[in-house]
Amino acid sequence: MKYLDEYRDREAAEKYINLVKKMVTRQWTIMEICGGQTHAIVKYGLNHLLPYEVNFVHGPGCPVCVTPQELIDKAIAIAEQPDVIFTSFGDMMRVPGTHKDLLMAKSEGADVRMVYSPLDALKLARGHPGKEVVFFAVGFETTAPANAMAVYQASKTGVKNFSILSSHVLVPPAMETILSSPENRVQGFLAAGHVCTVVGYEEYYSLAERYKVPIVVTGFEPLDILQGTYMVLKQLEEGRYEVENQYARVVQSQGNIPSQNIIKKVFRVTDRNWRGVGGIPKSGLELRSEYEAHDANKKFEVNIGEAENSPECIAGEILRGVKKPIDCPVFGTKCTPEHPVGAPMVSSEGACAAYYHYGNYRQRSLQSGTPGQKELQTEKNLGTNQ
Amino acid sequence: MSKSEKKEGTASFHCPIPISDYKSVLLAHGSGGKLTNDLIRKMFVPPFRNEQLENLHDGAILPSLNGRQLTISTDSFVVNPIFFPGGDIGSLSVHGTVNDIAMCGAEPLYLSVGLIIEEGFPMDDLWTIILSMEKAAKEAGVQVVTGDTKVVDRGKCDKIFINTTGIGAVWPEMKIGASEIQAGDKIIVSGDIARHGISIMSVREGLEFETVIETDSASLHGLVNAMRKKGEIHALRDPTRGGVSSALNELAEASGYGIQIDEENLPIREQVRGACELLGLDPLYVANEGKLLAFVNSEDADAVLNAMRADPLGKEAAVIGEVVEDHPGLVVLNSRIGGRRVVDMITGEQLPRIC
Incomplete structure (x- = not known):
């Protein structure tokens, strides 16, 4: 398949693996930010192909994972309200809340539907004027533009029965939290290519400079990850800490301006609680007051008990x-x-x-x-x- | 999908619907009274006409099979949508059970059909489904010898559910089962994988593809018949729900051997691969309805493969891996770029990812 097979080529992969083997002189700990990258590393066995010196640790870039439990409890409580159609990406359906997950709520009679785009949820709202359609707006900067667009269109066309429960989070503040922690062991980052497609990577320059850490914007195919890893390792071995872009076929330094504009128009930056990580200042997005008619947080008064995270889970x-x-x-x-x-x-x-x-x-x-x-x-x- | 959009709807063009006074199925059509009788006599008996069915008895009395071992299998079909590119719930309900029989190393002979229909279901659609079952059964050479119809209140079932039970006669020399699997056995897949699941997804609400991906739904016993004469087959599976990975995991666990497969050798169509990439699905977990996996004695693998490729349903057959002594109970995949990983059994449904 064009634009995919080239990035899964065995010979090219071997070339980078050999380059890494020749270059590394000691063990380095590299964090890939995005869960999509984590899966590619394990799925293609890159962690086995690369030498022992390359130690991948896995970052917070899994939107489902960092959504706080109280928000999942809230989502379930809203879904269980009468005359509500609760919509969500498939990923979110089985994430455990304190007592149950969304699929369980569905089996108990709640109208919970899986959608592939927030615009599909908006379409549902148009088709069911007697129901309140709520979309669980989860994700990083990557999904924010489409979610913002759905709210913008709902507002513009007067679809009053559409709202979102926003759990948007932002990557750079999370990276800063990791780097500033005394227990930090991350020495280099593979930054999330899709996030950078939207917001660019200019924000990373000061992070790299202040924490003396190389950051390489990296894609998701095996060769992307091998090349990104090689670029981080090269900087580490040479004592450099710069921002580089491995994913240049997609990402530009300033990102996608129209997408950023729609995000800014609809959302504002807010403090956000990350599951397992805790509160991070200015690390989330919430709807601006002009759009609060579409804010499920304001629309639904639901009582949820105290969220109980499992004490055994070390997700944080x-x-x-x-x-x-x-x-x-x-x-x-x-x-x-x-x-x-x-x-x-x-x-x-x-x-x-x-x-x-x-x-x-x-x-x-x-x-x-x-x-x-x-x-x-x-x-x-x-x-x-x- | 409404009838006007159906691809296969033209079948009724040649066979006008025998019941025209009712546009949709009523509760009374399942009550056992006159309307039920009408439905059976006009809609069900003529397409499947055979001696057993025509007796309209409570069950069918079947001829003796001269000492051959019998196999029986049952399956229920609740697919949504009921019409999809290249097939419908009717043909699927025949292929599914016929294939389960064939995977036991048996020749499918008879089917029973149980219909559960939602009140208000269009009679037209029912007729299309019956004709589709008729066509599939004729092609497969199986007879529908008994059946049952229930109609339930609106909302108590989703349009139509079909149960089929099949009876088959085991081919005398065949000994099929997980316990027959041996280290060194070659694993052959009969063609491209993941097509049925993606075909269904492509017509579900909210997911529209520009190209039509047709289901691979088909009866496979003809292919098995061609294979069995060419070599020693130890196990057969049709990788339906849960896909290739689930079938392989079940056999690895049951046989106590390890299984190795090569990603590069997995046949998969470009459009299907594209859809899987887009939705974040692993084709190894996506359903097939017209494919089989065969565990074949390594010495016979070439002969069996050639026989498969000579059959229209096995044209793209490929050896995808082998049975090994290592890592018992586990399926390990050699990835395209040279890495290795475990292919696990699926948990629940595959859920499309967020980004």
Whole structure:
């Protein structure tokens, strides 16, 4: 397939892997920001192909994973109101709230529907004037323009029964939180290509400078990730800390201006609570007051109890790159995709789900030996270079 | 999709609908009274006409099969939408059960059909579905020998549900099962994967593709018949719901062996691959309705593969992997770029990603 197969080419991949092998002199810890990149790394086995010195830790770029539990509880409570059609991207459906998830609410009679675009939700609102249609607006800067556009159009065309429950988050403040933490071990970043497509990467210059950390804007195909990793490693080995763009076929430094304009028109920056990470100032988007008629937060008075996060889940440490999924005591035992304890086990962008699906962790629950040993052994057996 | 948009709707062009006084199905059509009788005599018996069905008995008495082992399989069909590119719930309900029988190494012979119809269902659509079942059954050489019809209140079922049960006679020399699998067996897929699931998705609300992707729904026992004479087949599976990965995982677990497959060798059409990329779906988990996976003695693999490729339903057959002693119970994929990963069993439905 054109524009895809070129970026999954075995010979080119081998070339970059060999370049990395020749270059690295010590172990480096690199964080890929986006969950899509995490999945590509594990799905294509890049972590096995690259030498031991390259240590990937997985970033917070999984929108489903960082949506606070109280917001999921709220979403479920709204969905359970009479005459509400609650719409969401598929990813969000199985993320556990305190007592249940959206699919469970659906099985109990709530009208919960999966959509592929917020504009589809708007279409539903037009088709069901007697119902309140609510869209769960989750995501980073990537999904913000389309969500903003849906609200803008609803407002402009007077679709009063359409609203969004906004849980938008922004990447650069999260990177800063990770870097400024005393427990930080991230030495270089693969920045999320899709986010940069929208907002560009000019914001990263000061981050790279202040924290002396290389940041390479990187795509999502295996070759993108190998090349981005090589570029970060080269900077690290040479003692540089610059912003570079591996994903130049898509990303421009200033980003996509019309998309940024629609975001600014509809949303304003606000403080946001990140699941597992905590409150981060100026790290989220909420609707401007001109659009509050479409703000589900204001439209629906719902009472939700205190959100209870599982004390066993270490999602916060995983999302900050401090720990990996296999460091979690309940990974693959109590927490599986069938019975997720935390959001990263559910989302198709969650690091735990990636490790579980593509690694040999299923067996962990079947054996009583030292946790982790058997799968580590299989990991080694599967690895071709270790 | 309304009838006017249906591709296969032209079938009724040659066979005008036998019941014209009712435009839609009423509760009374399932009550066992006159209208039920009408429905059976006019709509169901003529297309499937055979001695057993014409008796209109409570069940069918079947001829003896001269000592051959019997196999029985049942499946219910609740697909939404009921009409989709290249097929409909009717043809699917025949192919699905015929294939389950064929995967037991048996020749499908008889079917029963149970219909659960929602009150108000258009009679026209019902006729189209019946004609589609007739065509599929004729092509497969199976007879519909008994049936049942229920009509439920509006909202109690979604348009129409169909259950089919099939009976088949095992081909004498065939011994099929997970316990027959041996290390070294070659794994052959009969053609391109993931087409049915994507075809269905392409016509679901909210997802419209520019190109039409037709289902691969087809009866596979003819292909199995061609294969069985060419070599020792140890296991057969039709990778329907859950896709190729689920079928392989089940067999890896049941046989106690490991399975290795090569991503590069998986046949998949460009449009299907494109749709999967776009929606964030893994084609290994997407349903097929006209494909089989065969575990074949390695020495016979070439002969079986050639026989498959000579059959229209196996033209694109390919060896995709083999059975190994390593990593028992696990399916491992060699990725296109040289990496390796485990292919896990799917949990729930694949949910399209956010971005």
